Structures are given as structure tokens and as C-alpha cells.
Amino acid sequence: MAKTYIDTVKYVVNADFEIKGSVEKPDIIGAIFGQTEGLLGDQLDLRELQKSGRVGRIEVKPKSYKGKTSGDITLPSSLDRVETSIIAAALETVDRIGPCEARIKVKSVEDTRTKKRQDIIDRAKQILKTMVEKNIPESKELSEMVRDEVKTAEVINWGPDKLPSGPGIEESENILVVEGRADVLTLLRADITNVTSLQGKNIPKSVVDLSHKKTITLFVDGDRGGDLIVKNFMETGGEADFVCKAPDGKEVEELTQKEILKSLRRKIPVQEFLAYTFKEGGNQRHSRHPRPDHHRRPEPTRTRPEPTRAPPEKPNVAPPTKNKEMEALEEELNRLSGTLKATILDKDMKTITEMPVKDLTRTLEKEKKAEAVVLDGIVTQRLIDTAEKQGVKYIVGVKQGTIKNTGKVAVFTAE
Secondary structure: OOOOOOOOOOEEEEEEEEEOOOOOHHHHHHHHHHHHOOOOOHHHOHHHHHHOOOEOOOEEEEEEEOOEEEEEEEEEEOOOHHHHHHHHHHHOOOOEEOOEEEEEEEEEEEEHHHHHHHHHHHHHHHHHHHHHHHOOOOHHHHHHHHHHHHHHHOOEEEOOOOEEEOOOOOOOOEEEEEOOHHHHHHHHHOOOOOEEEOOOOOOOHHHHHHHOOOEEEEEEOOOHHHHHHHHHHHHOOOOOOEEEEOOOOOOHHHOOHHHHHHHHHOOEEHHHHHHHHOOOOOOOOOOOOOEEOOOOOOOOOOOOOOOOOOOOOOOOOOOOOOHHHHHHHHHHHHHHOOOOEEEEEOOOOOEEEEEEHHHHHHHHOOOOOOOEEEEOOEEOHHHHHHHHHHOOOEEEEOEEOOOOOOOOOEEEEOO
């Protein structure tokens, strides 16, 4: 007779079934044993596994209604995760019970040790509480214990992606975006609550949408991976405003409160970060005067300011026909220098509206009389595509990213 129990349950396989006919519990269990017999070899035969106590009693809870039978199957296992997964998959091969067609679908494989671990944690907290009550620690130690416990408890699951975040994410207008849950915990311990995380390699849509509404600072690790996260965030539609990095070779989760605050004080505009980080030739300085995008001369490596500006070169598309138009564009770019703002101008080179660079594309989509756009930032493909649709003739910016320009819009940069 098969054993009805096993000494150590590691996993529990949960499945449901549907049968086109009325059958009884013994019919279902018999079909499971019968149709899996010899399928996986002697070592994973269900009867042998039950005899050795490595698989427990298979529980079946059938319900019959209108000539059909459905219900749940529970199979406890002390096998490792690979072998348990194989047994779970074998259940799904059962396609007939008695004379009736059947379907078995595995819903989940629960690790029972997870609950045990939680029980251990809960019990450990009780024991620790008793120890604290009977053996009062130093006041500083007690304060640290309470503070860390409260800060850890403040982590919330925000948005449809259930992203680990601080409780201040909803009401704050300035949001820090870090890479993972451990980074969130580190910032909470430093009394920073307006934080959320990406929690993976893909950029969550909820964070992208959030970046269109609030001021975003990307706080990334001090390695190449952190640089790529910033680039990926912007390329997938995110609109970050600032970037700050952990010290070289360090991760955000490793930082002390002093290091965190020091890193945040050193944040820089995201456009400046991208220009200097993903640019061949290193960190070079450049003038603020527009030049066409079809011809890029090498930038000087000296650190002295550029000499008095030279007139812009001619682009491969029609440039402004009047000198006063070009002068107006140059003056507007110089005026915006360092503001991270943009302006939309009409055919008389008069300002229609001014806004932060991160709001430029959305604003331009609604503007019907735009003739030119000037921005203290990087000219992106998204901006050029929008400008073409709105009939814009000129775009002037600090520099341009990797773009494909059809020539309908003349692009000038300050490099």
C-alpha cells in the first residue's frame, strides 16, 4: 500500500481538471497513476515515489454538474524543484479518465518552505521582542532597531507593476528612480521616501508615464550598467530630468547616508549626462551656437572657453532666408542656455510659448502655428518626427542624438 504521508513536504503541486462526463474520485486517481506509469522511468514513477515516501497522497476534490466533472488536485512532494516540475508536467499528459475526455492544468507549485521561513521570521521577532524587553539594549542601539524596522515597513508596492517604492511617491513632485528593491530600502533608511524602482531590465510603463507628470531623477549604480539604464530609459519614451550616480564601482544599495546625500548634490541634467557619457572623444566642451546637423567637425580638446562665435554653416536643407531669422534663433538659444527650457516660435520668430524641455514634444503636438523650435537640450528623433507633422521648418538645440532626418526640418546644433 502506498504511504499516506511524507516526512518532509518541500513543494505542493496545485492543479485543476475538467472532464467531459461524470466520474468518481477513484477513477481520477487511477487514471493519473495508470497514464503516467512507465512514462518517466522507474526513478520518477508515481507509485514507487509514494512507496518510498517522496510523494504524498494525491488529494482530488471533484464536483459534478450537468454531466461534467471538474475540481482540484493537490500533490505534495519532497523531491527537488526539477523533479517536482517534471511530475507536475506529467499530470498534464492525462487526457482521458475512463471513457471521458479530460484536461488537467497545473496552476502553481508552492514552496512550503516559504511559509516556514515566514513563520521563523515571525517567531524570531517575538523572541527578539522578548529579549529587548528583558535585556534592554543601549539607547542608541534600540533607536537604530526601531528606525530600521519602521523604514523597512514603509515600502509599498506602487502602480500596476507593483514596484517597490517609498510612501512619498504619490504626493511628491520630485521622484527618485532607482534600480531595485534593495536600493529603495537604502534610501528609506536615509529618510528619503519619494523613491520608486525599475525592478528589472525592462523599463516599466508606469514609470515612463510617471516621468511625463513629475520631475524625475535617475539614481543609478556607479558602473557601465547604470549608464545604460539612463540611456534605455530615455530611448523607451521616459522623460527624466536629472541623473546622479553612485561613486565609481559602488551600488546604490551599498551607500551610507552621507554618500547618498553627496551623490544627490552632484546630480546633473540628463541631457548633459547623455552628451558627455555616450559621446566619442570623451568629455569635451562646446560652444552654444547652432550649426547644421549634416556636417560635424571634431570638437577641440582644450578646456578654455570657445572663441567668439562664427556664423553657422549652411545645412543641406533650406536654411532661414533672412539673417535676422538666424540671429533670432541664435539669440534665443543663448538666452535659454542652462535653463533646460524650450521655446516654440512663429513665422515672425516671435515666441508662442515656453516650457521645460521634457514637455516640448507634447506641447508641440498641439501647436499649429509653429515655425521654429529652440531648446536647451538634445534634438531627438521623436522631436524631429513631431516637428515634421506640425510643419516646423527649423529646430535649434545644444546637440543631436542618433537621428534620421528626411530634410523637411533644418536642424542646427551648438556643437
